[in-house]
Amino acid sequence: MAPQKGRTVWAALLLCLSAFSGTARGVYNVGVGRADMTGPSAEITLMGYAKSTQKGCGIITRQYSRAYIFDDGTTRVLYVTIDTGMIGIGVKNLVLEQLRTLYGDTYTQQNFILSGTHTHNGPGGFLMDVLYDISIFGTCKDTVDAYVDGIVESVKRAHENVVEARIYVNKGEVLDANINRSPTSYLANPEDERNQYEHDTDKTLVQLRIDRASDGVSIAAINWYAVHPVSLNNTNCLVSSDNVGYASILLENDMDPKSLPGESSFVGAFASTNLGDVSPNTNGPRCINTGEPCDKESSSCGGENKYCIAFGPGKDMYESAEIIATKLFDKAKVLLANESSHELTGPVGFIHQFVSMRDESVTVQDPTNGSSIEVKGCYPAMGYSFAAGTIDGPGEFDFKQGTTSDNPFWNLVRDFIFPPTTEDIDCHYPKPILMGTGRMSFPYEWQPHVVATQIIRVGDFALVAVPGEFTTMSGRRLRKAVKEVLVDNGAPDSTEVVLAGLSNTYTSYIATFEEYQLQRYEAAATIFGPHTLSIYIKVYSTLAEALMKGTQVEEGPPPPDVTGQTLSLITPVIFDSAGFTHNFGDxxxxxxxxxxxxxxxxxxxxxxxxxxxxxxxxxxxxxxxxxxxxxxxxxxxxxxxxxxxxxxxxxxxxxxxxxxxxxxxxxxxxxxxxxxxxxxxxxxxxxxxxxxxxxxxxxxxxx
The missing domain is CATH 2.60.40.2300 (Neutral/alkaline non-lysosomal ceramidase, C-terminal domain)
Structure with a gap:
C-alpha cells in the first residue's frame, strides 16, 4: 500500500507542476459552445420595458447562449452569456441541476457565472420575482424551459470540446456607439473624480480572444462594451437579441463566412458590463410632440415624460440597431487581428458569496460634516422616478424622472398595496417610495433580498459578476477598488478588471451615492438604498482579497428557491385551426x-x-x-x-x-x-x- 500511496502523491505533484507550467507559459484548457435558447416568440410579453401590451409577434434574430470554460489543469470556471434581459437565481438553479446530473460537481454556484446581455426584446416570465414577472402575468414555463435547455446545451458543447488554448486580452475605443441617458446625474459625482475620465460613459471595448494552441487559429472571443440593448424600443414585438446580439452574429459569420447565423464554428459574444445609464440612441432625446429638446432634469416635455424619447443613429429603430451592432463588430474585428494583444498567464481561480443586502453595513463619510458613520442596506423599494421610465422607454401616468417628493394620491395607492415602514422611508431618503417591495412576501418575494456576488480570475484577468445594472461611475469605482485589492495582494499591475453585468441575480440598478440624491430613473431603481454601491465595494473588495490569499469566505444565506411554486396567469395554447378551406403551410x-x-x-x-x-x-x-x-x-x-x-x-x-x-x-x-x-x-x-x-x-x- 505504501508504494501505491507514494506513486499517487508523485502523480498529484506532477499534475500540479504540469498545470503550473502550462498556465505560466499561457496554455489553458478552454471549451466554447453556443446553442439556440430562443423562447416562445408569440403572445408572451417581452421583458425589459415592463409594458404588458408588448407581446411577442415573431422573430428578428434568435436568442443564443454562449458558454466559455477556462481550466488551468487544477481549477475550472464557467462563464455563460445569454441573449436575455437579465438572469434570476431560479433559472441558474435549474441549469445547475441538469449540469449536476451530467457532470457531478464540476459546475457549481461558486465557479459558474450566468450573465444576461440585457436585450429588452426576449420573452419574459423567467425571473421568479413577483415585480419582475408581473407585466408578463407571472412565470412562463415555456420561457423557463427554453432558456434552461439552451443554456445547458451550450455548456455541454463547451464541455465536450475542450482544447489547449492561449488567451489574449485587448481593448480599443468605440466613440460613437453610446451616450449617457442621465447626464445630469453623472454631473452630480465629484468634479475631481469626473476629471479622471474623458467621457461620461465608458467607451472602451474589452476583448478576450481565444486561440487554439495547436495551430494558433482563433476559435472564440468575448467582448464587453457598455451599451444598453434598447435600440429596439417598446413598440417592437419581434423577439430579438438587439444590437449586441446582432454584433455577435456579424462577428461569428465573418469568422466563418460560409455558415448561417447560429451555426458558425467560431463562438463570439458581446456581453453586458456597467451599462446602467448608457443608451445606444445616440441622437439623444427629443420631444416627439414638438421637436424641441426635453427638460434635462426631468426628461419630460411640458411636464409629461411620455413624449421625451431618444432615437438614432438610424432612420428607424431597426436601422439604428444595425448601425450600433456594426460599430461594435468593426472594432472587435480590428482587435481580433491585433498581434500586440496581451497574453494571459497565471492560475485560474474563483470566489462566490451570497449576501443579504439589508443586513450588510459599511462605514462611509457623512456628507454633512465629513465624520465616519456606519450605514446599512435597506429593504428593497422602488422610487417614484422608476415609474417614469427612461428616454429609451418612457413610463405612463404623470411620473417624471428626478422626483424627490411624494404625492398624496400615489401614496394612498402605495399604502393600500405595499406600505413602507418609517424605517424604510428613512433608510431610502431622499427617495420617495412608490413600492415598498421588500416587505412583500405574498405569494413570494417581490424583489430579491439576497444577491450573488462573485469573481473569477484567469491569470491577470478578473471578471467581477454583479447582480444588476451599474451606472458608468458606479462601475468605474467598483473596478478601481477591486483592482487595487488584487494588485495589493500580488496580482500584476497589468491585471484587467471587467464587470460582468446582470449576472446570477437581478436587483435592478446601482447608482452612486451622489447620483442617488437626484433620483432619476437609475437612482429610483437602486433598490437597497443610497449606500448600495458602498456595500458592494466592501463585499467585492473582501472577495478579491480572499481570492488572492486563497482563503475561504462564508457562503452566506442562500436565496429562497421558489421553482415550481410560482404563479402564472398566462393563457396556454388551446388549439390551432387551418380553417375549412386550407391546410397548415398553405x-x-x-x-x-x-x-x-x-x-x-x-x-x-x-x-x-x-x-x-x-x-x-x-x-x-x-x-x-x-x-x-x-x-x-x-x-x-x-x-x-x-x-x-x-x-x-x-x-x-x-x-x-x-x-x-x-x-x-x-x-x-x-x-x-x-x-x-x-x-x-x-x-x-x-x-x-x-x-x-x-x-x-x-x-x-x-x-
Whole structure:
C-alpha cells in the first residue's frame, strides 16, 4: 500500500507542476459552445420595458447562449452569456441541476457565472420575482424551459470540446456607439473624480480572444462594451437579441463566412458590463410632440415624460440597431487581428458569496460634516422616478424622472398595496417610495433580498459578476477598488478588471451615492438604498482579497428557491385551426415573380402557434437559392437580420393564424431563382402536436 500511496502523491505533484507550467507559459484548457435558447416568440410579453401590451409577434434574430470554460489543469470556471434581459437565481438553479446530473460537481454556484446581455426584446416570465414577472402575468414555463435547455446545451458543447488554448486580452475605443441617458446625474459625482475620465460613459471595448494552441487559429472571443440593448424600443414585438446580439452574429459569420447565423464554428459574444445609464440612441432625446429638446432634469416635455424619447443613429429603430451592432463588430474585428494583444498567464481561480443586502453595513463619510458613520442596506423599494421610465422607454401616468417628493394620491395607492415602514422611508431618503417591495412576501418575494456576488480570475484577468445594472461611475469605482485589492495582494499591475453585468441575480440598478440624491430613473431603481454601491465595494473588495490569499469566505444565506411554486396567469395554447378551406403551410400570398436588390419580398402562410415548438436548432423560415444542379441551398433563416418572421392571430375563437415571412434583398445577394419556406407546428383540438411546412412559388432576383 505504501508504494501505491507514494506513486499517487508523485502523480498529484506532477499534475500540479504540469498545470503550473502550462498556465505560466499561457496554455489553458478552454471549451466554447453556443446553442439556440430562443423562447416562445408569440403572445408572451417581452421583458425589459415592463409594458404588458408588448407581446411577442415573431422573430428578428434568435436568442443564443454562449458558454466559455477556462481550466488551468487544477481549477475550472464557467462563464455563460445569454441573449436575455437579465438572469434570476431560479433559472441558474435549474441549469445547475441538469449540469449536476451530467457532470457531478464540476459546475457549481461558486465557479459558474450566468450573465444576461440585457436585450429588452426576449420573452419574459423567467425571473421568479413577483415585480419582475408581473407585466408578463407571472412565470412562463415555456420561457423557463427554453432558456434552461439552451443554456445547458451550450455548456455541454463547451464541455465536450475542450482544447489547449492561449488567451489574449485587448481593448480599443468605440466613440460613437453610446451616450449617457442621465447626464445630469453623472454631473452630480465629484468634479475631481469626473476629471479622471474623458467621457461620461465608458467607451472602451474589452476583448478576450481565444486561440487554439495547436495551430494558433482563433476559435472564440468575448467582448464587453457598455451599451444598453434598447435600440429596439417598446413598440417592437419581434423577439430579438438587439444590437449586441446582432454584433455577435456579424462577428461569428465573418469568422466563418460560409455558415448561417447560429451555426458558425467560431463562438463570439458581446456581453453586458456597467451599462446602467448608457443608451445606444445616440441622437439623444427629443420631444416627439414638438421637436424641441426635453427638460434635462426631468426628461419630460411640458411636464409629461411620455413624449421625451431618444432615437438614432438610424432612420428607424431597426436601422439604428444595425448601425450600433456594426460599430461594435468593426472594432472587435480590428482587435481580433491585433498581434500586440496581451497574453494571459497565471492560475485560474474563483470566489462566490451570497449576501443579504439589508443586513450588510459599511462605514462611509457623512456628507454633512465629513465624520465616519456606519450605514446599512435597506429593504428593497422602488422610487417614484422608476415609474417614469427612461428616454429609451418612457413610463405612463404623470411620473417624471428626478422626483424627490411624494404625492398624496400615489401614496394612498402605495399604502393600500405595499406600505413602507418609517424605517424604510428613512433608510431610502431622499427617495420617495412608490413600492415598498421588500416587505412583500405574498405569494413570494417581490424583489430579491439576497444577491450573488462573485469573481473569477484567469491569470491577470478578473471578471467581477454583479447582480444588476451599474451606472458608468458606479462601475468605474467598483473596478478601481477591486483592482487595487488584487494588485495589493500580488496580482500584476497589468491585471484587467471587467464587470460582468446582470449576472446570477437581478436587483435592478446601482447608482452612486451622489447620483442617488437626484433620483432619476437609475437612482429610483437602486433598490437597497443610497449606500448600495458602498456595500458592494466592501463585499467585492473582501472577495478579491480572499481570492488572492486563497482563503475561504462564508457562503452566506442562500436565496429562497421558489421553482415550481410560482404563479402564472398566462393563457396556454388551446388549439390551432387551418380553417375549412386550407391546410397548415398553405401559401395565402405569394411573392412577386421578380425582385431586385433593395426590395422586400414576402409570403404569407397558414400557420400554427409558434409556442407549440420554439424550434431550437431549427428555423421558422428559410430563404433558398436554386443551384446549378436544380437543388436548393438555404441562404437565410430566422436568425438572419434581413429576414422577419411575423405571426398574426386571425381568429381568437377559431384558432386560426398566419405567418408572414419577409426577406430584404441586400447587396450581397446574387442574381438567381429563390423561394421562401415556412416551418411550424400546430396543436389539434385533442392536444396533439403535429408539424407542417410550406413553400412559396419561386421568384427571380434580377441583377
Amino acid at each position: 401559401v395565402l400570398q405569394q411573392p412577386p415573380e421578380s425582385a431586385k436588390i433593395g426590395d422586400v419580398v414576402s409570403a404569407i402562410f397558414v400557420s400554427g402557434h409558434p409556442r407549440n415548438d420554439v424550434m431550437h436548432g431549427k428555423t421558422f423560415l428559410t430563404v433558398e437559392q436554386q443551384t446549378a444542379n436544380n437543388s436548393w441551398k438555404v441562404i437565410a433563416n430566422d436568425a438572419s437580420w434581413e429576414t422577419r418572421f411575423i405571426w398574426t392571430r386571425t381568429g381568437s375563437v377559431t384558432g386560426t393564424s398566419t405567418a408572414e415571412i419577409r426577406w430584404e434583398i441586400r447587396d450581397h445577394v446574387q442574381p438567381g431563382v429563390y423561394r421562401i419556406g415556412h416551418f411550424g407546428n400546430y396543436k389539434s383540438l385533442w392536444g396533439g402536436i403535429g408539424s407542417y411546412n410550406g413553400t412559396s412559388n419561386s421568384f427571380v432576383v434580377e441583377a
